[in-house]
Amino acid sequence: MSTVSDRRYSRRRFLRDTTAVAAALSASTGVSAAASSPSYDGWFTGDARGAETKNYDGTTVDKTGQDSVTIEVGAQGNGGSYAYAPPAVRISPGTEVTFEWVSNTHDIQIESAPSGASWEGVDSIENEGYTHSHTFETAGVYKYYCTPHLSLGMKGAIVVGGSGGGGSSGGRNASADWGDWFTDSARGGAVGNYDGTTVDKTGQDSVTVEVGAQGNGGSYAYAPPALKISPGTEVTFEWVSNTHDIQIESAPSGASWEGVDSIKNEGYTHSHTFETSGTYTYYCTPHLSMGMKGGIFVTGNSGGGGGGGGGGVIPDLNWWNIAWIAGPSAVAIPSIVAYLLWDYHRAGAFDGVLDRGPSEAPPETTEAPPASPERELDHDEYDPWGTATLLGVYFVIISVAWALMYFVEFLGNGPHIFG
Amino acid sequence: MTYIDDFPGEARVVRAAFAIAFASIGLGGALGVLQALFRTGYSRSLFSAVDYYSILTAHGVLMALVFTTFFIVGLFTWGVTRSLDTGFRDLRFTWGWLGLMTLGTVLAFVSVLGGIVGWIPTHAAVLYTFYAPLEASPTFYLGLALLIVGSWGAGVDYVLALREWRADNPDERIPLQTFMAVATMLLWFVCTLGVAVEVVVFLLPWSLGLIPRVDPLLTRTLFWYFGHAVVYFWLLPAYFVWYTIFPKLSGGRLFSDPLARVVFVLFLVLSTPVGVHHQYGDPGLSQGLKFVQMTSTYFILLPSLLTAFTVVASMEHGARQRGGKGLVKWLRALPWEKPSFSGIALAGLAFAASGFGGMVNAGLNVNALVHNTMWVPGHFHLTVGTAVALTFMAITYWLLPQLSGKRLRLRTLAAVQPYLWFVGMVFMSNAMHRVGLAGVPRRTSEPQYEQVIFNTPIATIGELHLQTVGGAFLLFASLLCFLAVVVSTWLGDRGAEPLAVNGHIPEALSGPEHGPSILDNFRVWVVLTFLLLLIAYGPPLAAMVQNGLFAPGSAPIPA
């Protein structure tokens, strides 16, 4: 089943609360995946069909132990928006992978899959906003590509199994993938106060990040710089020194966080509740060159936990909508039918008497008497010269206005079609 | 005796329709003020920049689709039964379509509200021009479909009433008010066909996930097939008031009945095959097609010019009967203190001013200067937002007493209300036009960009923003006056006092017998309408569906 675009549900809040409990209860016995990266038999090189996949740098992103994983379709890479991101992912059996189209005209053709696998990819060309989900049960390696952009290297792979037991570890163990955001190769350079750890605050309702904390050679740090939370967590940013802002470098599609656009000083706070899962990166405009950067990883769209308990499957939203439509009509149609039956019955029984309204007639209204004109003018005596004058003046005004518009505003300002 | 005594059942229908219309304009006006405050930067803390689009959608839908449609079906119900002097055959049918329209409105409105209120699981920030690729919850489309289907019921009621009357009066000319109501509803049937296909065949199945995608160009074209004619569906009821009631309010008589009929026939035939003039910016439509429809668009200036002449001449006739003299001095003899008169006169003035903007919009090349800028809302707040809305409010002062048997209350408030609206709109619309010329985009919650400075020749953007907000507050104040008058009149006692108005409408100076009787033959005009439509829309629609009904514009690149 495929659905289009993100929608809000009251269920989400409900799920957040329940899964927060589940996360607290579930023993974090997750086995971190350390299986070696497979080589995919050269699938990502130029020797296979299509060109080399440039956004594949040899790493397979480990998402084992998570209930759900998102892969972007049409992300930046391979010389345009022609990449699956991440291109290679390892998951546990039973994980639901959601492919989210973030640009137009892509599909998912399966190159190879383990025998017995049920995944069929997406045969038709789809556009931004489209999503496709599949729960991968059969272990093995799946390879896929995009028909229109195969020649540009738009290829991907999913490895199912090979590490931590199916879903025994909570979403807490999903590791954040910051790409090169905290390194030298991203803009602004390396982040001094990032030591490779992502602070795990999943399952908490609220978390605080300090803005302008000590670090990066002065009070130029977000602390902690890298943070992992569950959807529905409210993050409060507290300014502890002056002249900082929060510019968003990247955010998952559909996210509503807008950062803080203007420069603020000590004492200022900004809060946002993160609902959309994915990786958010941000920086401070004045101190970007000092390495003042940060990231927030929101993991699991049904909450951070959901491990052993197997988080609830969100009912497909088409059914939700159909119920929402059918509900009112289910009430309205029988009521109308019942009313009509009752009405006919009544009309027959009382011979239409009741249809005539209440027996006591309302008081009759008196209108103002029609006014008679001061002097009666009929057709032959009346020539509308005043009207002709007014309309004449109107035409002059409107012609002058139009000429000004055409010759001054339009021809006088570029760009336009006459040179 | 007044209308409510003659047709108590129909009067109740009209009052119910008006009540919903007034609730919509009240709510929509409050949202309008919020938008004005937000986009000019006066207040950005009330809601988020994303919620702006849900609020804008609610404003557009409540004003342009709900307020107008409910008022129109009410007004025509009054006009048809009054002028034919017969009630509808079965009021259960009448209540049925009104109920359907109401159900649709609630559904659509709640769907939009879902974008702002978290616990409602819908969203519909698709603006009142709800074409793809923006997508709303299915309930939004369903609601609009019900609103439209319900309004078709109104048209059926009018046509049936006319046929019944015709059987009893085979040789008489159709009364002018019924003629106008039926012509307008025929136009409505023809043009809503496009939006019905858009919603039922494409958008609804798409939003339900039954079909994976739609062709944005096709749905846009279907929308604008409806979207231009709909402006005449709003405007013609205002013309109905201008032609049939306004002369009496001025103290005179309609100048020419046949001319009025010609105008309505021209609108019926010409208003749909011009929708492409809203798509001058669209790729995928040929320049030739745009040029042809531009030419047809200029043709529709003709019936509006005829209207300007007939209506002003009727007004002048009133002024002269009231003792007015001179070339322009007669204007002072008119009853400017009466809100039903002044409201309509000011509405007409606003419409004349908007004629200039309309000429600019319609020009294929000049349009590029203002396309999708604030100029466009500036323009249509003069047309639908004033020429139509102010006419409807003004005629309410005259009509409501006859519909309820209650004398109008708070008459001083009523007397200032049209002036307040007019002044507010002069400020708001003028400022919108001018920031639009400077390039400020419409439908943008925060129209500010790092690399762009908007240059205005005379006032600064800041001053124009102040004018926008000031105008919006005046408009809202005017709206509150209107609602106060309506509510307190409604709460009065029926029949307690004699009314200050009467429902008598004098005959035209030149009666219908001076016009050819083919004017009354709607069959001919409907056939002609469809012929023109086939020519105007046949080829482009055929080209669009050739590469598949659901296939978007072009094949994927690079292949």
Ligand code: HEM
């Ligand atoms: C209290 C009076 C009113 C105020 C303050 C007001 C204000 C506004 C503002 C600020 C916009 C937004 C422009 C943008 O961001 O693009 C707007 C849009 C609009 N208004 Fe009004 N307005 C008022 C009355 C009306 C009336 C009476 C109508 C029609 C009967 C109307 C119809 C519309 C429509 C159709 C839109 C466009 C919505 C869209 O772009 O989707 N407004 N109005």
Ligand SMILES: [Cu+2]
């Ligand atoms: Cu138009």
